[in-house]
Amino acid sequence: MPDEPILPIDHPLLSRPSEPIEKVDYRVRELAEVMFAVMDSARGAGLAAVQIGQPIRLIVMDIVDAEGVGHRKAMVNPAIVVRSECSVVRQEGCLSMPGYDIPVPRHEWVVVEFQDIDGRYRSLTATGPLAVCVQHEVDHTNGVLFYDRVSRLRRQRAREHFCKIRRRYATDR
Numbered sequence: 001m002p003d004e005p006i007l008p009i010d011h012p013l014l015s016r017p018s019e020p021i022e023k024v025d026y027r028v029r030e031l032a033e034v035m036f037a038v039m040d041s042a043r044g045a046g047l048a049a050v051q052i053g054q055p056i057r058l059i060v061m062d063i064v065d066a067e068g069v070g071h072r073k074a075m076v077n078p079a080i081v082v083r084s085e086c087s088v089v090r091q092e093g094c095l096s097m098p099g100y101d102i103p104v105p106r107h108e109w110v111v112v113e114f115q116d117i118d119g120r121y122r123s124l125t126a127t128g129p130l131a132v133c134v135q136h137e138v139d140h141t142n143g144v145l146f147y148d149r150v151s152r153l154r155r156q157r158a159r160e161h162f163c164k165i166r167r168r169y170a171t172d173r
């Protein structure tokens, strides 16, 4: 299962919004387990279901907040409901485009509402690296990519880089 392939960043699914999850059942829990395994084996900090070809609103993460507290969580139907006015720019990467980090502007903190893996409604104020991760993964559920948030020049460079490494994905299939 951890061999589940991660879709490359130019895959058309990654540019489309994912479907809401109607019911948090065993299938959602099983998929979350698979996603944690895929994320861990790729040494990532976050993963959206669409990145393994399941276009539904489910994300997982394992990352610290501004206080250094770890958050290993799955979020169903995550929605950012409050955003800080202040922005921060941090180096950011994506498992769909490994080995390429670029500075991306993000809100310093956000409040995210979601259902946990048991279907309970939750709200979390995400700070520090967790805030960046939540914004990155929620973007995936909306079909938005990290390089959509940077200047056209930087996006162009990122795409060129990806064309170079694209062959690696082609031979993996």
Ligand code: ZN
Binding pocket: 093, 094, 095, 096, 136, 140
């Ligand atoms: Zn990503």
